[in-house]
Amino acid sequence: MSKDIKRERIAKRVGMELADGMVVNLGIGMPTLVANYLPAGADVLFQSENGFVGLGPVPETGTEDRDTTNAGGQPVTIMPGGACFDSAMSFAIIRGGHVDVTVLGALEVDAHGNLANWMVPGKIVPGMGGAMDLTVGARKVIVAMEHTAKGAPKILPECTLPLTAKGQVDLIVTDMAVIRVTPAGLVLQEIAPDTTIEAVVAATGAKLTIRDVSVMPY
Amino acid sequence: MKNKITSASEALATLQDGMTVMIGGFLCVGTPEGLVDEVLQKGIRELTVIGNDTGFPDKGIGRLIVAKRVKKAVASHIGTNPETGRQMHAGETEVVLVPQGTLAEQVRAAGAGLGGVLTPTGVGTVVEEGKQKLIIDGREFLLEQPLAADFALIKAHKADEKGNLVYRRAARNFNPLMAMAAKVVVAEVEEIVPVGAIDPDEVMTPGLFITHIVRA
Structure with missing residues (x-):
């Protein structure tokens, strides 16, 4: 399967975790794609940690505004109803538990919900940019x-790289599986249609609890 | 009252080698490039620079890094300027990486007269090393100390002649916080309007914080 x-x-699959009315922060890179796959009719407010909510699509060529960029520095738009603020307010929103979901990439994630993605x-x-604040502050990681x-x-089983945050990850979505992080460890919730439980177990370093596994819809 | 509107060279006349300088901007959006030009032209060295990131090799704080004007950089992200990482690994420049929200609060704390802030960010990571931990309502917090500077070089969209500032879109970022946290605050602005032309309700940084206004 291609990248x-x-x-x-x-x-x-991550898009299915989002719902109408949520405040969501998407990390740079692949998590940004999630905005293309929202549940039908869901009005989701995207937060951009460089200082606004109401993050909209990439503007048409020629209409870029140099002051309107996402946290990766790319030109974006701000939707009607958006709001701009400074970095202290931005991280009050993030750290203060006002972001419902954050989606981040990882170098490593472990059985305790520890995340390593910054060095x-x-x-x-x-x-680390805003990643440490996002993982600590968002309600669901x-x-x-x-x-x-x-x-x-x-x-x-344990991250080997320096941690971004300790015990904050709630759900892991990959090309092979959906895995829930629980106090008792990792639970295999879904597998991709083109794989097997055995293949997922073989590709996973941590122990997976396997019970009522369903198939990912994509 | 003293006229705050001046040139970049007059605004930075008292900037000296070895000082601590905050520079606003997020990946160079909201960075006062004209003031960075002046720091370069003045030949100032050995600076401690505080900013969200170290920009790009040819933009923002990145230009000071490339020109070897920085002794120590305090930032949340250096990934867009490979030269910062190179100097750090070679032991040429000290780099302190700080979570972005913590950096914002450290700057705000200095400006707000606070002795520090308690944040859960960084607990259980290398960020907690050497820091005091406090338990509040059963949860661990790190004590992060205030960050102040000799100069803050900030960027705004519009100023009135008293220095009341309005920022645009994502160019606000660290600028209003840095405006509170330095002895000398220089605002580079796109537009200067007469006093009264900005409604008091629209002012984002009150002019009392601003020492000098420089046209971009």
Whole structure:
């Protein structure tokens, strides 16, 4: 399966977790695609941590506004009803529990709901940006990522990389499965239509509780 | 009252080597590029720079990094400027990475006269190292100290002659917070209007915080 098809599947499945009236922050990269797959009729308010709510689609070429960009610096639009604010207000919204769902990518996620996505010591140290605040503050944290990195499991018994946040992840959505994080560990909730429970278990480093597994709709 | 409108070179006349400078902007949206030009032209070195990110190699704070004017950078993200990471790994520049919301509150705390803020962000990560932890209502918080500066270089869309500021869209970001947290605050603005032309209800940063106004 191509990378694009994997990403589309993940984004579509994450989209099912969103509902009308929610305030949602999508991380840079693949999580951004989730905005294309909202449930029918759902009015979702997207927050952009650089300072506004009402994040809308990419503008048509030639109509970009240099002051209207997303947290990745790309030109975007602000929908009618949007609101702009400073970084303290932006993170009061995030840290204060006013964001219903955040969707982030991960380098590693583990059985305790720990997330590592901000650095690889000695190699790449981009910084945490808003990720630590988002994972601590959002009511529900969804990790959206490919199940493995070149075949190596990214879902582990314990993260080996420096953590972004401890025990904050609620749901993991990958191209192979949907996994819930519970106090008792990881529960396999769904598998993709083109895989098997055995294949998911083999591609997962952490122990999965397997009970009433359904098939992902995509 | 003293006229606040001046040139970039006069506004930064007292900026010296080794000072701490806050620079507004988020990936260079809302960064006062004209004031960065002036810092470069003045030949100022050994700066401690506080900003959301270190921009791009050819934009914003990134230009100060590339020109080796920065001794220490405090930022939440350096990924868009590979030169910052290179200097950090080579031990040429000290880089302190701070969660974005924590950085905003540290700057706000300094401006608001607070002794610090308690945040849950960073608990259980390397961010907590060396910091005091307090338990409030059963939950762990980190004590993060205020961040103040000698100069704040900020960008706004519009100022009146008293320095009342209006920002546009996502260009607001750290600018209003930095305006409160430095001894000298220089606002680079697109437009200067007469006093009274901005309705008091529309003012985002009260002019009392602003030392100098420089036209972009």
